[in-house]
Amino acid sequence: MASPLSPEQAEAYLDRISLPESAKALLREGPDGPRALEAVAQLQQHHMAAVPFENLDLHYSSHRSLPQQTESVYDTVVQRKRGGTCPQVHQLFCQLLRVFGFAVYCTGGRLNAPASPAAAMDVDRSTVAYGPLIHVATLLVIQGRRHLVDTNVGPSASPSPVPLVHDQPAVDIWPRRRRMIYDTLPATSSSSSDGKWWRLQIQEPADAPGWMDVCCFTETEWMPVDFAIMVSGIGQLGAGWFQSLVVCFRLILEDGSPVGHLLMLHDEVRRYYKGKLAVVQKLYNEEERATLLRDEFGVELSAEERKNIRGTVGELKDLDHDFYA
Structure with a gap:
């Protein structure tokens, strides 16, 4: 799928996040480059450091809305040097990767309440309480394998591409570890389905006895209209803390x-x-x-x-x- 971003817009995007020239060179080699995964990891990390996850438009704008159109989000992120919410930023990040030839798409996901940015610092991390489909997961395909690339969720997000491989722990933000598991949702999550989901988990500290669920998703591709419906639903029904806390x-x-x-x-x-x-x-x-x-x-x-x-x-x-x- 072609990207609506021009090469010139993509270069301005990379400058916006202060991506080093060495990383730009790797990125321009595309998905067939020998260090393609490293290029995406550097892109993801500089993006997460420069483009914040924020809901400021719901509180400081006159329109109190979250525009989804690529042109509008690009202007906010690159020209105004702001950030955005996961439906906004994930879809724009996909368009950036497509400029360089990467196969990438977005899907909807659920967040576990203890991993929410608004969770208390002393929250019980053993609790599993998944909510509605209000998150977005970016899935990137490199050398035939899908990876989760989450640029916009908050403190529990992994800052590197995570391969969709069952139970393969790796260092995340040291000393924290992360892994993906492919399994049903626990009964404590209010789900009675026997369908399997990809579930991102983190372990903190690294020698802790248990893992905390962060988010879950399937590999079904969502279209832009699906995210528009999701955002509209959040606006109509609310989403807990999101519209009351900055x-x-x-x-x-x-x-x-x-x-x-x-x-x-x-x-x-x-x-x-x-x-x-x-x-x-x-x-x-x-x-x-x-x-x-x-x-x-x-x-x-x-x-x-x-x-x-x-x-x-x-x-x-x-x-x-x-x-x-």
Whole structure:
């Protein structure tokens, strides 16, 4: 399938995420290059570090919507240097890979509640509670094998392509490990089906006795209209925290390798770094949040956008807090 992105737009995209020239050269060799998988891994990691998973348009825009059209999402990500939600960013990332000849498509998925960006830090990771189809999985085919490439879900996402091979653990963000399993969903997930799903799991710390489910999906390709219906359903029915909490997430790279992540969840900033998770900042008003978004995520909210959140459930209202005290 051809991509609607032009070669010039693709190059601007790569510059937007600061992809090194060496990685660009590997990517241009396409899926038949000897280091194609490495090229996609570098692309994925730089993308996750530069293009945040965020729902800011639901809180700071006047339209309160999540546009899906390639041209609109491209403008948001590349020209405005913003991020987006998984239906938006995954579909755009697919179009980028197609420019370089990769066979890639998207499908719908379910998220496990304890792996959600909004989950409490002390959540019981042994719980399996899958919700509706509100996630997106990008499936990439290299040398005849499918891989999960998840650029946009939050802290539990793997920063590297994960082969769809049953029970093959590998290092994820050190010291965390990840694996795929192909199995039915546990009864605790409210599913009674005996159908099998691909389930991404992480183990943290690496010597922990159990694994935590992150997401599950099948290999059925979804069309753009399927995602439009999904997004419309989220807008009509809601999706828990997504429309009430402001969230922004990015990967942390050091020397080109993933070492952790940074998550802004409503009024606090969580930092996972080399195996340690901590709350590093509390936010008390919109001025602090806007400064944090600019300095840590590269997102510059205009004065008009900052006005749009006033009076909504997502607004931070403690205007009298003295954060210098």
